Amino acid sequence: MNRRAILLLSALVAAAVGLGALWYPHPPAKTAWQGYAEADYVKVGPTQQGLLTAVNVVRGAKVEVGTPLFAQDDTADRAACDQAARRLQQAKDQLANLEAAGKPTEIAQADANLADAHATLERTKVDLDRAQALIKDGAVTAQTLDQRRADYSSATARVAAMQAALAQARAPMGRLSEIKAQRAAVDAAQAALQMAQWRLSQRRVTSPVAARVADVLARPGETMAAGAPVVSLLPPGNIFVRFFVSEAELATIRRGDPVTIRCDGRRDGIAATVSFVSPQAEYTPPVIYSDESRAKLVYLIEARPPPEEAAHFNPGQPVTVMPAAARPRP
Template identity: 35%
Template sequence: MKPAPLPSLMPLLPLLWLTGCQPQDQAPLPGYAEADFVQVAAPSGGRLLSLPVKEGDEVQPDQLLFALEAEPQQAALAASQALLAQRQAQLTDLTKGLRTEEIAALQAQLESAQAELRQARRDHERQTSLRRQGFSSQANLDDSRTRQETAEAQVRNLQAQLAVGQLAGRPDALQAAKAATQAAAAQVQQDSWQLAQRQQQAHSRAQVDEILFRVGEWVPAGEPVLNLLPDDGVKIRFFVPQDRLSRLKPGQTIQVGCDACEGKLDARISHIASEAEFTPPVIYSQANRAKLVFLVEAKPLQTGTLRPGQPLDVYLEPAG
């Protein structure tokens, strides 16, 4: 039989590109699996002290992933705990009233706090200038601002205590002492949190995909030490022609197939792009190069079945 002339086949090329002879409504769409990795980092930098996991390991919730050296944070916590104990003792001692020696001690503490505040302001101005020139990190600038704010709060607290201590009215002195105690307790809480952040644990079941630092290396603040692939971290991405988009909605169940899959897998649509785009090069062909498509994402209902980068066939409607 003589083949049909080429011009009469042109309208069928998009269908032939998808499935050959399958009806267009049931033709699978090309897609792929993509991963949403979790990057695990510490808010402040330090030397990597411990790394009890390796690439490929399956980790459980609350399992230790890594630990940074913590001597500075331990010292800061000890200092804030000591300050809290001092504030609590002063609050208890208020029932006896302030003596001349106690006023002198407060004045000395205030002078010391004011000196620390002046130094903190100079440090913050220097960090601001270095940051503006690109020679310092945002974390260093934030730390300098926090030290300045802490020093300002300490000066205000001491000024309040000194002013109240020179008065005969005891209720005001008691209120200032309570405020100082609360500030010291807040500092203990902050330092405790900073110390706890030196160790990072897994928040859910996951697989260690990549380790970026080794024990003994210096880890900058906020820099990921490792990447995790959670059990539900794989998603399916595919592009839907505009004439088939109206049949889809978030929450709808679809099916996907792959070369290594035993049958089709169920997935649920989680996102549909609000704007169209041109057919991406990965599914580029002369027949559909001018066709607009919409990006759609779906989550597989069975975890651990797909791997990132795996090519997939996406079935929007079950075969009749």
């Protein structure tokens, strides 16, 4: 066989192989996206400015709800509580004084005066009745009868006055408007005490969630502003995964879709649910765990695994995300 025939035969074989490769069905490439774990940290700080006196946790420790985290100097707040408590007691004492009746001796005196007035009234009534009986016989003059009537009227008026004096001695010392105003003052003092107690309680800060201490951002001796974070907490349920998909793949994924997350150290995939799909495109991040790094527009996607599975990830850990079994779409 000459050389030309050999070359021709080789070309035919190569063409046949190429056509066979094109014709033979290949399994479709499996879709996978590169991403990394991220977290929403709970940064706990004081509600008011103050000197940090103690930090009760260290980085990496696990805390439960109510675990003491840190404390501030509470000298001024304790004094404010004492002052508010004394003002409240003073307001209550003034209200009690306004609502109280007269002294026991004053009430006894008014009662005795009323009894004396009743005795005088009875005597003048008897004198008046006698004078009215004797005037028919002329034993008394009309002037005497008039005097007996005046004495009786005076005694009646004195009884009414003594009754009013006794009621006044038994009634509250303050007027109704004064008592109402003092009751409002007591309520205001009570509210001031509650506010002072709340401010004092805020000097001891406890954990609002069960979490791991991600970082301690301040040390005793530092003066912290209100809201400045002292401890950064990482609840397990706050860990999620971020990955990026191209525009061509965006139509295949939506919020609520199931995905599978794989990472080093776990042979089986971890189920998660897409929780966020960015409405805007962006360029590929300069630092992304991917076999290829090229400038192209992608869309940010976030997926959240169940809280019990999220604890297997650490923020910044590279992961691979794949779509889970397809589900029917409406």
